[in-house]
Amino acid sequence: MTARTRRFTGRFHAPRSLRKQLLVTSLLILSGLLILIGTLQYVLMRNFIYSNRAEAMETQIRSVPFEIFNNAGNRRPGGDRRPLLLDAHTTLAIYNQDGGFMDLKEETLSASPxxxxxNEAYDQLLKLPQDKRGGNYQLITAGDGSGHLAVFMNLGRPGAARMxxxxxxxxxxxxxxxxxQLLIFGALSVAxxxxxxxxxxxxxxxxLVPLSNMGRSAQIIDAGNLxxxxxxxxxxxxxDQLSQSFNGMLERLEISFKNEREAKEQMRRFAADASHELRTPLTSIYGFLEVLLRGAADNREQLYSxxxxxxxxxxxxxxxxxxxLLLARMDGAPRLQVKQxxxxxxxxxxxxxxxxxxxxxxVVFDLAYGIRCLVDPDQIRQVLLNLFHNAVQHTDAVKGIIHISLHAAGELAELTVxxxxxxxxxxxxPHVFDRFYRSDSSRTRKYGGSGLGLSITRSIAEAHHGExxxxxxxxxxxxxKVSLPCLRD
Known part of the structure; x- marks a missing residue:
């Protein structure tokens, strides 16, 4: 049974298009509202029409001559009587407290009995006060299944039988x-x-045009086209808010992919440069060992050299x-032992x-004393040594002059070499702080530089929230110039 139900319902899939879903949902809601309005209209109109008809019938029933009721029990065939001028679908009847029911069909010339x-229903009506019977109506179903609207009036007099x-x-x-009226309403609703x-x-x-535009833009976007x-x-x-959120996300993704590509490229260059830097001294060592193995070890001067x-x-x-290793630590989570x-x-x-x-x-020193900073002293010594060693490499061995100055500039301490x-x-x-970058490789190699000193200097400065x-x-x-935050006295 369940499988049949699934196969049956599977044929009627909900529309996948948002436009169709909105259209179908809107039509269903409007149709439901119209059906609800039609139902309420039917109930209210039915009560209104029945109430108005009942009020008109109460007026008619009060205008019925009283002698008709007196002569109703003494009918004679062919007797002269004036019929009541009532609608052919209107009937009159009398019920007495003894359970008798008299149909005044001949007096009303009604087409139906x-x-x-x-009797219990009539007895309940007889028990009601006279003023409680007016203004109400009841629906009666005849023996032939037809429905009738009925109103009642008490004919009893004091001391007489109640009717x-x-x-x-x-x-x-x-x-x-x-x-x-409902058909008219239905036709107007459909229209x-x-x-x-x-x-x-x-x-x-x-x-839905903006959503379509976003869909087309999303199809163009991929990892290589952000x-x-x-x-x-x-x-x-x-x-618009959704577009702004997506654009912000795309911008962050673009920056992330760009940084990732740059990091990969830097890692590739780093690996290549590190391999080159390690290969050069290893090649030299290998060459010297070959020379020694060929007999140079017996010559004391050649061996020492x-x-x-x-x-x-x-x-x-x-x-x-x-x-x-120091750069790897600084690139990760640098552990600084800071103090004043x-x-x-x-x-x-x-x-x-x-x-x-x-x-x-x-070497010329121009130092301002009393500048207090929260730093790792060993790392700051490393920074100064790296910058000083770089200056030594690029100055003449005799005529070279190196100035080292330290001054406070607002909330910063500026160390200049x-x-x-x-x-x-x-x-x-723009590249002097890149790893393994050397503007003059021969001079740097002569003095034993690895091309990492300035990169280490920048990493240490940034770890201290400086530059x-x-x-x-x-x-x-x-x-x-190295700028570091300093403490106020």
């Missing part, structure tokens, strides 16, 4: 009037539905690995070490 209720006068009229003509349908279809089509945007001003507030070179290359590898530090005093303690690294170069080296050309400036910038011109040296 008077319908009769049960009840019944006047009825067939409800068929009244129902015909009601049905005629209204058709007219509404003709007017509603263009409006519905126009209303620059398409939904139209945001189509005249419908809800659709080879071991010294291999030691230098091993130091380069060790430095490169340490820098890579006086930057001027920290740099002042490093003067001796920096002068040793500078060799014969001139400036040199009088060869400078950096404009095309290299590092560079300004330079060819032949005028370079100035690297």
């Amino acid at each position: 008077a319908p009769r209720m049960s 009840l006068l019944q006047m009825t009229v067939e409800t068929g003509p009244l129902r015909d009037v009601i049905l005629q 209204a539905l058709l007219a509404g349908l003709l007017l509603y279809l263009p409006t519905l089509r126009k209303t 620059n398409v945007r939904f139209p945001e001003e189509q005249g419908q507030l809800e659709i 080879a071991l010294s070179s291999m030691h230098g290359e091993a130091k380069r590898i060790n430095k490169l690995v340490e820098d890579l 530090v006086l930057l001027g005093e920290l740099i002042d303690d490093m003067q001796a070490q920096l002068r040793v690294l500078a060799g014969e170069r001139q 400036k040199d009088n080296g060869s400078g950096i050309s404009a095309e290299h400036l 590092v910038t560079v300004s330079s011109a060819p032949g005028e040296g370079a100035a690297f």
Whole structure:
């Protein structure tokens, strides 16, 4: 049974088109409302017509001559009597308290006999006060199945037998009037539905145009084409808000995909550069080992020279690995051991070490003391060493001058390392903080640089909610400035 029901209902799928769904739903709602209105109209019209007819019948029943009731029991065949001028569908009858029922069909010339209720129903009406019987009506079903509208009047007098006068009229003509009105209402409702349908279809089509536009835009959008945007001003507030939300999501997705592509490209370059940087010293070490294996180990001078070179290359590898590990930690969740530090005093303690690294170069310090910052002191030392080492690499060993300055600028502490080296050309400036980027690879390799020092410097500065910038011109040296938040006294 269930399978049959599913097969039967499966043939009648709900329309999948939103336009058709809205149209069918609207028609069903309007049809339901019209049916409800028609039902209420039928009930109200029926009560109104029956009530009006009952009031007219009460007026008629009061105008019936009383002598008809007195002579009703003394009928004689062929006797002269004046019939009542009533409708052919109207009947009169008398019910007395003894259970007798007299049909006054001859007096009314009615086309049908008077319908009769049960004696219990009549007795209940006789028990009612006279003023309670007026203004009400009852529906009676005759023996032939026809319906009748009945009103009653008490004929009893004080001291006399109580009688009840019944006047009825067939409800068929009244129902015909009601049905005629309902048919008119139904025809007008169908016409209204058709007219509404003709007017509603263009409006519905126009209303769904923004959704169609969004659908076409969505078909164009894919992972490689995220620059398409939904139209945001189509005249419908809800659709416009939805378009704005989707556009915001697409913008975030586009940025995410762009960052992912850049990250993949950076990772590819990083892997390639790291492999190259590791391969170079390993190749040198391998070459020296081959030389030693061929007999150079027996020559003390050649052995010492080879071991010294291999030691230098091993130091380069060790430095490169340490820098890579530090960058990996900074790229993830850097763990800084921050505390309040006086930057001027920290740099002042490093003067001796920096002068040793500078060799014969001139080092000038311009430090403002008392600048307090919340930093990791070891990381800040690393930043200064990286910048100073970079300045040493790009300045003359004798004529080189390196300026180190520290000053407060509002809520920032600005540490600047400036040199009088060869400078950096404009095309290299945007890339100086990229990993493994070297504007002069031969000079950097000579001094053992890995191309990661400036990248590490930027990562450390950003981890402290600061930044590092560079300004330079060819032949005028370079100035690297690190800005860090400082604490107010």
